[in-house]
Amino acid sequence: MLRKNKEIESTLNKLQSTQAQLIQSEKMASLGELTAGIAHEIQNPLNFINNFAEVNAELIDELNESIEKNDLSEVKSISGNIKDNESKIIFHGKRADAIVKGMLQHSRSSNGQKEPTDINALADEYLRLAYHGLRAKDKTFNATLKTEYDPAIGLINIVPQDIGRVILNLITNAFYAVSTPKSPKGDLTYTPTVSIKTNLIKSPSGDLGAKRSIGDSGIEKIEISVSDNGPGIPKSVLDKIFQPFFTTKPTGQGTGLGLSLSYDIVKAHGGELRVETKEGDGTEFIISLPA
Amino acid sequence: MNILVVDDERDVQILFEQRFRKEIKNNEIEFAFAFSGEEALQYLNDNNHGAVLILSDINMPGMSGLELLRHIKEKYNAPPPLVMMITAYGDAENYNTAMRLGADDFLTKPVEFNVLKEKLKAIQ
Numbered sequence: 107m108l109r110k111n112k113e114i115e116s117t118l119n120k121l122q123s124t125q126a127q128l129i130q131s132e133k134m135a136s137l138g139e140l141t142a143g144i145a146h147e148i149q150n151p152l153n154f155i156n157n158f159a160e161v162n163a164e165l166i167d168e169l170n171e172s173i174e175k176n177d178l179s180e181v182k183s184i185s186g187n188i189k190d191n192e193s194k195i196i197f198h199g200k201r202a203d204a205i206v207k208g209m210l211q212h213s214r215s216s217n218g219q220k221e222p223t224d225i226n227a228l229a230d231e232y233l234r235l236a237y238h239g240l241r242a243k244d245k246t247f248n249a250t251l252k253t254e255y256d257p258a259i260g261l262i263n264i265v266p267q268d269i270g271r272v273i274l275n276l277i278t279n280a281f282y283a284v285s286t287p288k289s290p291k292g293d294l295t296y297t298p299t300v301s302i303k304t305n306l307i308k309s310p311s312g313d314l315g316a317k318r319s320i321g322d323s324g325i326e327k328i329e330i331s332v333s334d335n336g337p338g339i340p341k342s343v344l345d346k347i348f349q350p351f352f353t354t355k356p357t358g359q360g361t362g363l364g365l366s367l368s369y370d371i372v373k374a375h376g377g378e379l380r381v382e383t384k385e386g387d388g389t390e391f392i393i394s395l396p397a
Numbered sequence: 398m399n400i401l402v403v404d405d406e407r408d409v410q411i412l413f414e415q416r417f418r419k420e421i422k423n424n425e426i427e428f429a430f431a432f433s434g435e436e437a438l439q440y441l442n443d444n445n446h447g448a449v450l451i452l453s454d455i456n457m458p459g460m461s462g463l464e465l466l467r468h469i470k471e472k473y474n475a476p477p478p479l480v481m482m483i484t485a486y487g488d489a490e491n492y493n494t495a496m497r498l499g500a501d502d503f504l505t506k507p508v509e510f511n512v513l514k515e516k517l518k519a520i521q
Contacts, residue, residue, distance in 0.1 A: 153507040163416045
């Protein structure tokens with residue numbers, strides 16, 4: 107009996123460590139998707155830093171010339187420019203810094219701590235990274251990005267790197283959906299479009315709240331929706347998409363863990379991940395979280 | 398010379414204004430700025446395609462620089478403005494596509510402003 111228990115315990119431990127490894131490998135895979143985007147995103151602020159620093163070096167020479175000439179108004183104007191450029195250098199330095207920090211945060215094992223997070227900023231950051239990442243890998247890829255962020259959302263208590271991963275996964279999927287070969291209609295006017303929307307949803311006590319106990323005056327939740335106008339998900343696979351290891355991608359190109367992990371993360375936040383899709387029209391994934 | 402600069406990074410405007418401060422002061426070059434391909438087309442429509450030279454970033458959300466290039470070269474043919482493409486990815490594919498669509502020149506980021514100034518002088 108004791109021996110049996112030991113065996114079960116050891117098997118359980120092995121399973122848990124395998125699961126942790128799988129989650130880590132899925133994280134690293136999605137980091138790979140981001141790498142090119144991150145490189146592109148860092149390149150721009152670095153270019154600005156180098157350029158504004160060079161301009162300032164030139165301006166300081168001109169400043170000295172103007173001092174020699176006793177041209178006080180020119181001195182003032184140049185020193186004003188130097189100061190403005192300086193603030194640009196600081197701004198873009200911080201921008202590059204934030205990108206690197208975000209990248210480290212993404213690859214690090216989550217400490218599971220919830221913290222008040224600006225959902226709109228989080229969504230926008232991952233949208234940009236995913237977009238530039240894909241563009242760097244596939245130069246022919248282009249998509250119209252539509253964003254609609256509800257400013258009323260404020261800060262939501264979540265584990266940012268976990269929800270960030272869910273958003274990234276949904277965006278990456280949406281890009282994949284609009285980049286796969288087009289509908290048999292061969293529609294030339296097709297514009298690949300990926301939209302991300304956030305919403306604060308209040309249910310007044312007279313509505314959904316009516317079924318709840320007295321004093322429970324209206325519940326609030328937020329929704330993050332990621333939609334595409336790709337081919338949609340066929341009915342035959344729709345009930346499988348949240349299953350671990352289910353993928354429609356060619357072997358070696360997808361772990362089949364993206365949506366399954368996303369589902370678990372949203373559940374762990376007390377939320378819900380649902381999908382609405384229509385073949386030929388597109389797909390919408392909606393994350394809802396308690397506000 | 399009128400130059401329209403198209404880039405989704407807004408600070409490009411301040412950078413160009415600083416880098417070309419002497420040329421702007423001496424009225425040698427006048428700059429206009431657009432922050433997307435769509436804005437650039439709007440500007441060209443509103444200003445009777447007054448820009449002589451368009452410097453465009455390839456990698457922009459929405460209409461890409463290459464699409465913008467195609468629109469310009471197809472629509473404004475009497476004579477179309479010069480278009481110089483700028484991209485962070487100096488790969489053969491982007492280069493070939495840009496040239497096929499009628500780009501007049503191709504630069505990679507980070508822009509060497511000395512090189513760009515030389516090129517602009519040659520055009521003038």
